[in-house]
Amino acid sequence: MGAKWETDQIPDQTGRTGLVTGASSGLGLVVARELARAGMEVTLACRDTGKGQAVAESITSVVPTARLSVEELDLANITSVRRFADRFSAARDRLDLLVNNAGVMAPPRRVTADGFELQFGTNHLGHFALTGLLCDLLESADKARVVSVSSTLHKVGRIDFEDLQGERRYRRVRAYAQSKLANLLFAFELERRLRARGSTTFSLAAHPGFAATSLQTAVTPRLVRPVMAMGNRLAAQSADMGALPLLYAGTVPGLAGGVFIGPDGRGEKRGYPTVVMPSRAAQDEETARRLWEVSEELTGVQYRRFATA
Numbered sequence: 269m270g271a272k273w274e275t276d277q278i279p280d281q282t283g284r285t286g287l288v289t290g291a292s293s294g295l296g297l298v299v300a301r302e303l304a305r306a307g308m309e310v311t312l313a314c315r316d317t318g319k320g321q322a323v324a325e326s327i328t329s330v331v332p333t334a335r336l337s338v339e340e341l342d343l344a345n346i347t348s349v350r351r352f353a354d355r356f357s358a359a360r361d362r363l364d365l366l367v368n369n370a371g372v373m374a375p376p377r378r379v380t381a382d383g384f385e386l387q388f389g390t391n392h393l394g395h396f397a398l399t400g401l402l403c404d405l406l407e408s409a410d411k412a413r414v415v416s417v418s419s420t421l422h423k424v425g426r427i428d429f430e431d432l433q434g435e436r437r438y439r440r441v442r443a444y445a446q447s448k449l450a451n452l453l454f455a456f457e458l459e460r461r462l463r464a465r466g467s468t469t470f471s472l473a474a475h476p477g478f479a480a481t482s483l484q485t486a487v488t489p490r491l492v493r494p495v496m497a498m499g500n501r502l503a504a505q506s507a508d509m510g511a512l513p514l515l516y517a518g519t520v521p522g523l524a525g526g527v528f529i530g531p532d533g534r535g536e537k538r539g540y541p542t543v544v545m546p547s548r549a550a551q552d553e554e555t556a557r558r559l560w561e562v563s564e565e566l567t568g569v570q571y572r573r574f575a576t577a
Protein backbone atom coordinates (compact mmCIF):
# COMPACT_ATOMS: atom_id res chain seq x y z
CA MET A 269 0.00 0.00 0.00
CA GLY A 270 1.21 3.58 -0.37
CA ALA A 271 2.37 3.60 -4.00
CA LYS A 272 0.34 6.16 -5.89
CA TRP A 273 -2.59 6.01 -3.53
CA GLU A 274 -5.26 8.44 -4.74
CA THR A 275 -8.65 9.60 -3.55
CA ASP A 276 -10.49 7.04 -5.68
CA GLN A 277 -9.10 4.44 -3.26
CA ILE A 278 -10.88 5.94 -0.27
CA PRO A 279 -13.27 3.23 0.93
CA ASP A 280 -16.98 4.01 1.03
CA GLN A 281 -17.55 6.30 4.03
CA THR A 282 -21.34 6.17 3.99
CA GLY A 283 -22.69 6.12 7.54
CA ARG A 284 -19.53 7.65 9.01
CA THR A 285 -19.17 11.14 10.42
CA GLY A 286 -16.15 13.43 10.24
CA LEU A 287 -15.01 16.77 11.59
CA VAL A 288 -12.32 18.80 9.83
CA THR A 289 -10.82 21.88 11.48
CA GLY A 290 -9.67 24.66 9.16
CA ALA A 291 -11.91 23.37 6.39
CA SER A 292 -12.41 26.90 5.03
CA SER A 293 -9.23 26.79 2.97
CA GLY A 294 -6.27 24.82 1.66
CA LEU A 295 -5.83 21.22 2.75
CA GLY A 296 -8.87 21.18 5.06
CA LEU A 297 -11.15 22.13 2.17
CA VAL A 298 -9.79 19.29 0.03
CA VAL A 299 -10.02 16.78 2.89
CA ALA A 300 -13.64 17.77 3.61
CA ARG A 301 -14.54 17.58 -0.09
CA GLU A 302 -12.99 14.15 -0.64
CA LEU A 303 -14.44 12.66 2.55
CA ALA A 304 -17.86 13.95 1.49
CA ARG A 305 -17.37 12.55 -2.01
CA ALA A 306 -16.73 9.15 -0.40
CA GLY A 307 -20.05 9.42 1.46
CA MET A 308 -18.97 10.71 4.89
CA GLU A 309 -21.15 13.27 6.63
CA VAL A 310 -18.66 16.08 7.27
CA THR A 311 -18.68 19.07 9.59
CA LEU A 312 -16.54 21.99 8.48
CA ALA A 313 -15.29 23.63 11.65
CA CYS A 314 -14.35 27.21 10.76
CA ARG A 315 -13.67 30.42 12.63
CA ASP A 316 -15.40 32.36 9.84
CA THR A 317 -18.70 30.59 9.18
CA GLY A 318 -19.47 32.82 6.17
CA LYS A 319 -16.30 31.59 4.52
CA GLY A 320 -17.19 28.05 5.64
CA GLN A 321 -20.65 28.30 4.05
CA ALA A 322 -19.17 29.52 0.77
CA VAL A 323 -16.74 26.56 0.82
CA ALA A 324 -19.60 24.15 1.60
CA GLU A 325 -21.49 25.52 -1.41
CA SER A 326 -18.43 25.16 -3.63
CA ILE A 327 -18.05 21.54 -2.50
CA THR A 328 -21.72 20.80 -3.10
CA SER A 329 -21.41 22.24 -6.60
CA VAL A 330 -18.89 19.52 -7.48
CA VAL A 331 -20.20 16.80 -5.14
CA PRO A 332 -24.00 17.22 -5.21
CA THR A 333 -24.47 14.29 -2.79
CA ALA A 334 -22.23 15.91 -0.15
CA ARG A 335 -23.67 15.96 3.37
CA LEU A 336 -22.04 18.96 5.02
CA SER A 337 -22.58 21.22 7.97
CA VAL A 338 -20.66 24.32 8.98
CA GLU A 339 -19.92 25.10 12.62
CA GLU A 340 -18.12 28.00 14.29
CA LEU A 341 -14.83 27.09 15.96
CA ASP A 342 -12.03 29.48 16.84
CA LEU A 343 -9.09 27.42 18.05
CA ALA A 344 -7.39 30.57 19.29
CA ASN A 345 -10.05 30.88 21.97
CA ILE A 346 -10.63 28.07 24.48
CA THR A 347 -14.12 29.38 25.31
CA SER A 348 -15.02 29.04 21.61
CA VAL A 349 -13.58 25.49 21.62
CA ARG A 350 -15.72 24.60 24.65
CA ARG A 351 -18.86 26.14 23.12
CA PHE A 352 -18.27 24.29 19.88
CA ALA A 353 -17.70 20.95 21.67
CA ASP A 354 -20.86 21.43 23.75
CA ARG A 355 -22.99 22.16 20.66
CA PHE A 356 -21.42 19.43 18.60
CA SER A 357 -21.72 16.77 21.32
CA ALA A 358 -25.33 17.70 22.08
CA ALA A 359 -26.30 17.16 18.44
CA ARG A 360 -24.52 13.83 17.85
CA ASP A 361 -24.03 10.42 19.38
CA ARG A 362 -20.61 9.65 17.89
CA LEU A 363 -17.70 10.93 15.78
CA ASP A 364 -15.75 8.57 13.49
CA LEU A 365 -12.98 10.88 12.29
CA LEU A 366 -11.48 14.05 13.70
CA VAL A 367 -8.94 15.81 11.47
CA ASN A 368 -6.97 18.34 13.52
CA ASN A 369 -5.83 20.34 10.51
CA ALA A 370 -6.25 24.09 11.10
CA GLY A 371 -3.07 26.05 11.50
CA VAL A 372 -1.19 29.32 11.23
CA MET A 373 2.45 29.78 10.29
CA ALA A 374 5.16 32.22 11.28
CA PRO A 375 3.34 35.44 12.17
CA PRO A 376 4.99 38.28 14.06
CA ARG A 377 4.38 37.51 17.75
CA ARG A 378 0.67 37.59 18.58
CA VAL A 379 -1.42 36.02 21.29
CA THR A 380 -4.72 34.15 21.41
CA ALA A 381 -7.77 35.25 23.39
CA ASP A 382 -6.29 33.33 26.34
CA GLY A 383 -2.86 34.95 26.03
CA PHE A 384 -1.08 31.98 24.43
CA GLU A 385 1.44 32.57 21.64
CA LEU A 386 -0.71 32.33 18.48
CA GLN A 387 0.92 29.29 16.85
CA PHE A 388 1.31 27.21 20.01
CA GLY A 389 -2.19 28.28 21.06
CA THR A 390 -3.95 27.59 17.75
CA ASN A 391 -2.01 24.70 16.29
CA HIS A 392 -1.44 22.73 19.50
CA LEU A 393 -3.44 23.92 22.52
CA GLY A 394 -6.70 24.53 20.62
CA HIS A 395 -6.59 21.03 19.13
CA PHE A 396 -5.50 19.50 22.45
CA ALA A 397 -8.58 21.01 24.10
CA LEU A 398 -10.89 20.12 21.22
CA THR A 399 -9.82 16.47 21.15
CA GLY A 400 -10.16 16.14 24.92
CA LEU A 401 -13.67 17.55 24.83
CA LEU A 402 -14.70 15.21 21.98
CA CYS A 403 -13.20 12.01 23.44
CA ASP A 404 -16.55 10.62 24.57
CA LEU A 405 -18.02 11.07 21.08
CA LEU A 406 -14.96 9.46 19.49
CA GLU A 407 -15.09 6.51 21.85
CA SER A 408 -18.77 6.03 21.05
CA ALA A 409 -17.83 5.24 17.45
CA ASP A 410 -16.46 1.98 16.13
CA LYS A 411 -12.69 2.44 15.61
CA ALA A 412 -12.69 6.22 15.42
CA ARG A 413 -9.51 8.02 14.31
CA VAL A 414 -7.90 11.29 15.27
CA VAL A 415 -5.51 12.61 12.64
CA SER A 416 -3.15 15.36 13.78
CA VAL A 417 -1.51 17.41 11.02
CA SER A 418 2.17 18.16 11.51
CA SER A 419 4.97 19.26 9.18
CA THR A 420 8.53 18.31 8.18
CA LEU A 421 9.47 21.46 10.11
CA HIS A 422 8.78 19.51 13.32
CA LYS A 423 12.33 18.22 12.80
CA VAL A 424 13.83 21.59 13.71
CA GLY A 425 11.39 22.08 16.56
CA ARG A 426 12.12 21.96 20.27
CA ILE A 427 9.65 22.23 23.15
CA ASP A 428 11.01 25.08 25.22
CA PHE A 429 9.27 24.48 28.54
CA GLU A 430 11.05 27.50 30.04
CA ASP A 431 9.54 29.83 27.44
CA LEU A 432 6.66 27.97 25.76
CA GLN A 433 4.92 31.18 24.73
CA GLY A 434 8.00 32.91 23.31
CA GLU A 435 7.77 35.71 25.85
CA ARG A 436 11.51 36.00 26.41
CA ARG A 437 12.60 35.32 22.86
CA TYR A 438 10.30 34.90 19.88
CA ARG A 439 11.43 33.53 16.55
CA ARG A 440 8.54 33.07 14.12
CA VAL A 441 9.63 29.90 12.36
CA ARG A 442 11.02 28.31 15.55
CA ALA A 443 7.66 28.87 17.20
CA TYR A 444 5.90 27.24 14.24
CA ALA A 445 8.31 24.28 14.41
CA GLN A 446 7.65 23.97 18.15
CA SER A 447 3.88 23.87 17.51
CA LYS A 448 4.25 21.21 14.79
CA LEU A 449 6.50 19.10 17.06
CA ALA A 450 3.83 19.51 19.74
CA ASN A 451 1.23 18.16 17.26
CA LEU A 452 3.28 14.98 16.86
CA LEU A 453 4.10 14.56 20.54
CA PHE A 454 0.38 14.92 21.24
CA ALA A 455 -0.63 12.43 18.53
CA PHE A 456 1.75 9.77 19.85
CA GLU A 457 0.99 10.38 23.53
CA LEU A 458 -2.73 10.22 22.79
CA GLU A 459 -2.19 6.91 21.01
CA ARG A 460 -0.27 5.52 24.02
CA ARG A 461 -3.02 6.63 26.40
CA LEU A 462 -5.76 5.21 24.18
CA ARG A 463 -4.01 1.85 24.01
CA ALA A 464 -3.37 1.84 27.77
CA ARG A 465 -7.10 2.09 28.43
CA GLY A 466 -8.06 -0.46 25.79
CA SER A 467 -9.90 2.17 23.74
CA THR A 468 -11.16 1.47 20.22
CA THR A 469 -10.10 4.98 19.09
CA PHE A 470 -6.77 5.43 17.28
CA SER A 471 -4.51 8.46 16.99
CA LEU A 472 -2.41 8.98 13.86
CA ALA A 473 -0.41 11.82 12.36
CA ALA A 474 0.13 13.13 8.85
CA HIS A 475 1.92 15.90 7.01
CA PRO A 476 1.35 17.25 3.49
CA GLY A 477 4.91 17.94 2.39
CA PHE A 478 5.03 21.36 0.75
CA ALA A 479 1.64 22.33 -0.66
CA ALA A 480 0.51 25.59 -2.23
CA THR A 481 -2.10 27.00 0.16
CA SER A 482 -2.62 30.29 1.96
CA LEU A 483 -0.56 29.03 4.94
CA GLN A 484 2.62 30.66 3.69
CA THR A 485 1.05 34.10 3.22
CA ALA A 486 -1.94 34.28 5.62
CA VAL A 487 -0.19 35.77 8.65
CA THR A 488 3.49 36.07 7.71
CA PRO A 489 4.93 39.61 7.68
CA ARG A 490 3.89 41.54 4.54
CA LEU A 491 7.46 41.93 3.34
CA VAL A 492 8.09 38.19 3.08
CA ARG A 493 4.75 37.30 1.45
CA PRO A 494 5.85 37.82 -2.19
CA VAL A 495 8.83 35.49 -1.57
CA MET A 496 6.59 32.88 0.01
CA ALA A 497 4.08 33.18 -2.85
CA MET A 498 6.89 32.70 -5.35
CA GLY A 499 8.07 29.61 -3.43
CA ASN A 500 4.54 28.21 -3.68
CA ARG A 501 4.45 28.78 -7.44
CA LEU A 502 7.89 27.29 -8.08
CA ALA A 503 8.27 24.45 -5.60
CA ALA A 504 5.01 23.41 -3.99
CA GLN A 505 2.71 20.60 -4.98
CA SER A 506 -1.03 21.22 -5.20
CA ALA A 507 -3.33 21.29 -2.18
CA ASP A 508 -5.04 18.22 -3.68
CA MET A 509 -1.74 16.29 -3.50
CA GLY A 510 -0.87 17.71 -0.08
CA ALA A 511 -4.19 16.50 1.31
CA LEU A 512 -3.56 12.87 0.30
CA PRO A 513 -1.53 11.87 3.41
CA LEU A 514 -4.27 13.31 5.64
CA LEU A 515 -6.95 11.38 3.74
CA TYR A 516 -4.84 8.24 3.78
CA ALA A 517 -4.32 8.45 7.56
CA GLY A 518 -8.03 9.05 8.03
CA THR A 519 -9.46 6.34 5.84
CA VAL A 520 -7.11 3.52 4.82
CA PRO A 521 -8.34 0.38 6.60
CA GLY A 522 -6.08 -1.44 9.03
CA LEU A 523 -3.55 1.34 9.69
CA ALA A 524 -1.97 1.07 13.12
CA GLY A 525 -2.39 3.89 15.59
CA GLY A 526 0.71 6.02 16.07
CA VAL A 527 1.80 5.96 12.43
CA PHE A 528 2.95 9.11 10.66
CA ILE A 529 1.96 9.51 7.01
CA GLY A 530 3.63 11.89 4.56
CA PRO A 531 4.56 12.18 0.88
CA ASP A 532 6.98 9.62 -0.55
CA GLY A 533 9.12 12.03 -2.64
CA ARG A 534 12.59 13.37 -1.88
CA GLY A 535 12.72 15.16 1.45
CA GLU A 536 9.01 14.31 1.87
CA LYS A 537 8.22 17.53 0.00
CA ARG A 538 5.85 16.02 -2.55
CA GLY A 539 4.44 12.71 -3.71
CA TYR A 540 2.01 10.02 -2.70
CA PRO A 541 1.25 8.94 0.86
CA THR A 542 3.51 6.53 2.68
CA VAL A 543 4.59 5.88 6.26
CA VAL A 544 7.34 8.35 7.23
CA MET A 545 9.63 8.67 10.25
CA PRO A 546 9.11 11.29 12.92
CA SER A 547 12.21 12.88 14.49
CA ARG A 548 13.64 11.35 17.66
CA ALA A 549 12.41 14.36 19.60
CA ALA A 550 8.86 13.60 18.46
CA GLN A 551 9.15 10.12 19.97
CA ASP A 552 10.43 11.30 23.35
CA GLU A 553 7.88 9.95 25.81
CA GLU A 554 9.04 12.07 28.75
CA THR A 555 8.64 15.31 26.75
CA ALA A 556 5.25 14.10 25.52
CA ARG A 557 4.02 13.40 29.06
CA ARG A 558 5.23 16.76 30.31
CA LEU A 559 3.66 18.60 27.36
CA TRP A 560 0.38 16.77 28.01
CA GLU A 561 0.35 17.86 31.67
CA VAL A 562 1.22 21.46 30.80
CA SER A 563 -1.46 21.48 28.09
CA GLU A 564 -4.09 20.27 30.55
CA GLU A 565 -3.09 23.01 32.96
CA LEU A 566 -3.05 25.77 30.35
CA THR A 567 -6.33 24.86 28.65
CA GLY A 568 -8.17 23.64 31.74
CA VAL A 569 -9.28 20.62 29.70
CA GLN A 570 -8.61 17.43 31.64
CA TYR A 571 -8.60 14.10 29.86
CA ARG A 572 -10.32 12.52 32.87
CA ARG A 573 -10.09 8.89 31.86
CA PHE A 574 -6.62 9.16 30.31
CA ALA A 575 -4.62 9.83 33.45
CA THR A 576 -1.55 7.72 32.59
CA ALA A 577 -0.01 6.28 29.46
Ligand SMILES: NC(=O)c1ccc[n+]([C@@H]2O[C@H](COP(=O)([O-])OP(=O)(O)OC[C@H]3O[C@@H](n4cnc5c(N)ncnc54)[C@H](OP(=O)(O)O)[C@@H]3O)[C@@H](O)[C@H]2O)c1
Nearest residue numbers: 290292293294295342343344370371419478479481482483
Ligand atom coordinates in the same frame (compact mmCIF):
# COMPACT_ATOMS: atom_id res chain seq x y z
N1 LIG B 1 0.74 23.95 3.09
C1 LIG B 1 1.86 23.35 3.48
O1 LIG B 1 2.87 23.29 2.73
C2 LIG B 1 1.94 22.74 4.84
C3 LIG B 1 3.13 22.09 5.18
C4 LIG B 1 3.21 21.45 6.41
C5 LIG B 1 2.13 21.47 7.27
N2 LIG B 1 0.98 22.13 6.92
C6 LIG B 1 -0.13 22.11 7.88
O2 LIG B 1 -1.35 21.87 7.20
C7 LIG B 1 -2.43 22.43 7.95
C8 LIG B 1 -3.39 23.15 7.02
O3 LIG B 1 -2.73 24.27 6.47
P1 LIG B 1 -2.98 24.77 4.97
O4 LIG B 1 -1.70 24.62 4.26
O5 LIG B 1 -4.21 24.21 4.41
O6 LIG B 1 -3.14 26.35 5.26
P2 LIG B 1 -4.36 27.34 4.99
O7 LIG B 1 -4.84 27.25 3.60
O8 LIG B 1 -3.86 28.68 5.48
O9 LIG B 1 -5.50 26.81 5.95
C9 LIG B 1 -5.42 26.97 7.33
C10 LIG B 1 -6.80 26.79 7.90
O10 LIG B 1 -6.71 26.95 9.33
C11 LIG B 1 -7.74 27.83 9.71
N3 LIG B 1 -7.44 28.53 10.97
C12 LIG B 1 -6.42 29.37 11.23
N4 LIG B 1 -6.55 29.85 12.48
C13 LIG B 1 -7.67 29.29 13.01
C14 LIG B 1 -8.33 29.42 14.24
N5 LIG B 1 -7.90 30.24 15.21
N6 LIG B 1 -9.47 28.71 14.45
C15 LIG B 1 -9.93 27.90 13.48
N7 LIG B 1 -9.37 27.76 12.28
C16 LIG B 1 -8.24 28.46 12.05
C17 LIG B 1 -7.87 28.79 8.56
O11 LIG B 1 -9.08 29.50 8.64
P3 LIG B 1 -9.36 30.84 7.76
O12 LIG B 1 -9.81 30.33 6.43
O13 LIG B 1 -10.43 31.52 8.55
O14 LIG B 1 -8.07 31.58 7.72
C18 LIG B 1 -7.81 27.83 7.41
O15 LIG B 1 -9.04 27.19 7.19
C19 LIG B 1 -1.78 23.30 9.01
O16 LIG B 1 -1.83 22.62 10.25
C20 LIG B 1 -0.34 23.45 8.56
O17 LIG B 1 0.55 23.62 9.64
C21 LIG B 1 0.86 22.74 5.72
